[in-house]
Amino acid sequence: MSLRQFVPWRVLSRTPLLERAYLSVRQDRVRLADGREIDDFCVVESPDWAAVLCVTEDERVPLVRQYRHGIGQVSWELPAGALEPDEEPLIGAQRELLEETGFTAASWQPLLVASVDPARQVSRAHFFSARGGRLAGAPMLDATEDLETVLVGKPELLAMIERGELVHGIHIAAILTAARRGLL
Numbered sequence: 001m002s003l004r005q006f007v008p009w010r011v012l013s014r015t016p017l018l019e020r021a022y023l024s025v026r027q028d029r030v031r032l033a034d035g036r037e038i039d040d041f042c043v044v045e046s047p048d049w050a051a052v053l054c055v056t057e058d059e060r061v062p063l064v065r066q067y068r069h070g071i072g073q074v075s076w077e078l079p080a081g082a083l084e085p086d087e088e089p090l091i092g093a094q095r096e097l098l099e100e101t102g103f104t105a106a107s108w109q110p111l112l113v114a115s116v117d118p119a120r121q122v123s124r125a126h127f128f129s130a131r132g133g134r135l136a137g138a139p140m141l142d143a144t145e146d147l148e149t150v151l152v153g154k155p156e157l158l159a160m161i162e163r164g165e166l167v168h169g170i171h172i173a174a175i176l177t178a179a180r181r182g183l184l
Contacts, residue, residue, distance in 0.1 A: 007033035009041075022046055022082060043120055050092035050126045051080030051171065053178050054105050056133035061157050061184075062101045063166075066147035076150075076166045078127075078174065079103075089113075089126035097130065101149045102139045106132030111183070112174045127174040129183045154184045 009030040018025040024045045030038050054062055068075040081096040083089060090108060097103050112127040139149060152160070158179060160166045166175075178184050 009033075009038075012037070017042070043122065044117075046121070046123045047082040047085075048089065048124045048126060049080055049082045050089045050096060050128065051078045051174065052093045052097045052105075052108075052128045052130050053078055053111060053174060053183070054097055054101075054103055054130040054133040055154070055184070056103070056151065060151040060153055062097075062103050062133065063150050063152055063157070064100050064147045065150060066145070071167070075168055076160060077168050078171050079149075080125075080171075083126075090128060093126065093128040093130075097133075098136065099140045099142075100145070100147060102135055102137045103133045104136045105130030105134075111181075112177050114170055114173060116170060125170050125174075127177075129178055129181075131183075157184065 009032055011028050011030055013029040015027045016024065017027050026043050026045065028041045028043055030041050032038070056062065062079065063076050064079055065074055065076055067073070079097045079100040081092070081100070083092040090110075094104070094108070097105065108128050108130050110126075111129040112125075114125050114127070115121070116123055116125055141147065157166075157175060161172055161175065166172060175184070
């Protein structure tokens with residue numbers, strides 16, 4: 001199979017539009033390979049983040065439930081969070097699992113690295129599979145976090161996707177990847 005080569009867009013100028021601690025938006029003026037220009041291509045920058053699909057010693061999966069203002073509803077999700085500056089994704093995933101659920105795990109392996117929105121966002125999500133999860137203590141939530149940890153059986157996790165109860169698209173992709181690899 002022969003694949004076409006693409007020429008990256010040439011950035012002619014960059015204008016910051018919004019700067020916050022965990023989010024910035026910039027407007028790029030770009031030139032496409034054919035010479036056409038786009039004056040106002042907006043790009044969202046935020047830290048990479050890590051998430052974990054943990055299977056406990058008794059074959060259950062810790063999920064977190066929390067209100068998500070963007071969709072205006074409660075969302076079921078894998079434990080996840082933004083990476084600290086210079087933090088390795090695995091370390092971030094281990095930290096988030098412990099902080100959000102109080103769980104640790106005996107073994108870890110990379111599961112999936114995915115772009116959240118490759119058209120407009122620069123961040124990537126780093127998913128890990130963890131086995132041998134066990135409760136090590138109480139969750140240690142950040143000041144703005146309000147979430148609940150719920151343990152679900154592996155079949156129930158897949159059923160939640162089918163019923164439309166788990167709506168975070170990239171988390172669904174990671175769960176289905178794990179299922180395909182026999183990790184669930």
